[in-house]
Amino acid sequence: MKISTDTEDLFNLITEKSTLKNTVYNNTHIAFDTIKEVIHDLSKEYHSYSKKDKKNSTTALEAKNVSEFEVDIKFGGDVLIFMMHTNVFEFPRNHEVMKTQYVKDDPSRSYCGIINIYNFIADSFKYNRVNDIGYLIGRIFINKENHYFIEGKRELGFIYNNFGKNILDIKTAEAIIKTAVKYTVNFDLLTPHYDIVKFVTVNDMKSAADSASFKTGKRLGYKFQADSDEK
Numbered sequence: 001m002k003i004s005t006d007t008e009d010l011f012n013l014i015t016e017k018s019t020l021k022n023t024v025y026n027n028t029h030i031a032f033d034t035i036k037e038v039i040h041d042l043s044k045e046y047h048s049y050s051k052k053d054k055k056n057s058t059t060a061l062e063a064k065n066v067s068e069f070e071v072d073i074k075f076g077g078d079v080l081i082f083m084m085h086t087n088v089f090e091f092p093r094n095h096e097v098m099k100t101q102y103v104k105d106d107p108s109r110s111y112c113g114i115i116n117i118y119n120f121i122a123d124s125f126k127y128n129r130v131n132d133i134g135y136l137i138g139r140i141f142i143n144k145e146n147h148y149f150i151e152g153k154r155e156l157g158f159i160y161n162n163f164g165k166n167i168l169d170i171k172t173a174e175a176i177i178k179t180a181v182k183y184t185v186n187f188d189l190l191t192p193h194y195d196i197v198k199f200v201t202v203n204d205m206k207s208a209a210d211s212a213s214f215k216t217g218k219r220l221g222y223k224f225q226a227d228s229d230e231k
Helices: 005-052 101-105 122-126 170-186 202-210
Strands: 061-067 070-075 078-090 111-121 135-142 148-152
Touching: 005 061, 005 070, 005 078, 005 111, 005 135, 005 170, 070 170, 078 122, 078 170, 111 122, 135 170, 148 170
Parallel strands: none
Antiparallel strands: 061 070, 070 078, 078 111, 111 135, 135 148
16 A cells, blocks of 8 residues: 555654654653662661761661652651653743753754652651642753753752753762752741631641641742742
């Protein structure tokens, strides 16, 4: 059967786009496995450190593989959740990345997998406080050439932004994770505005024993502002 030129062009487009997205997905998955490895190594190092320093024996830094696409690291009352999205995305046309010569030379470089980094209060999970709020503190974009770009809060978004040259390896993954932990440690839980918590329902009070009704978040009732405005 003879295939028309239009149909052949369509099939070529499908093949090219599928191959591109598959390459990006595989690269992102490999990068995520590297992040998992570094997180578990950091947990082991902290365990060795705490055994030597008895003053820190009650403080834990624990790593946990939740699924193929999620790894958690718990420390000092906080949890960082690293979560790989299974889809491939392209940057919006008005994004700064799209203005770089690197992407202009090859627009397919703008297709990326995403690894999101969320910060939650550890007690939110411990006491099943399903209404508590977490924060996206950073996200890592990885393209077909294994180059990565980070959007994030403070240092996390300022240091690792050379998309055309950065490649995520063990060394850079370690730097990213340590920066995320440091940012989280300094991102303190603030008392919510009085007006946010002054009214409480009977159901809230009855459910308080289950710790599920009182919403808690590090900036609950406050505007989560740009890095230059944050504490």
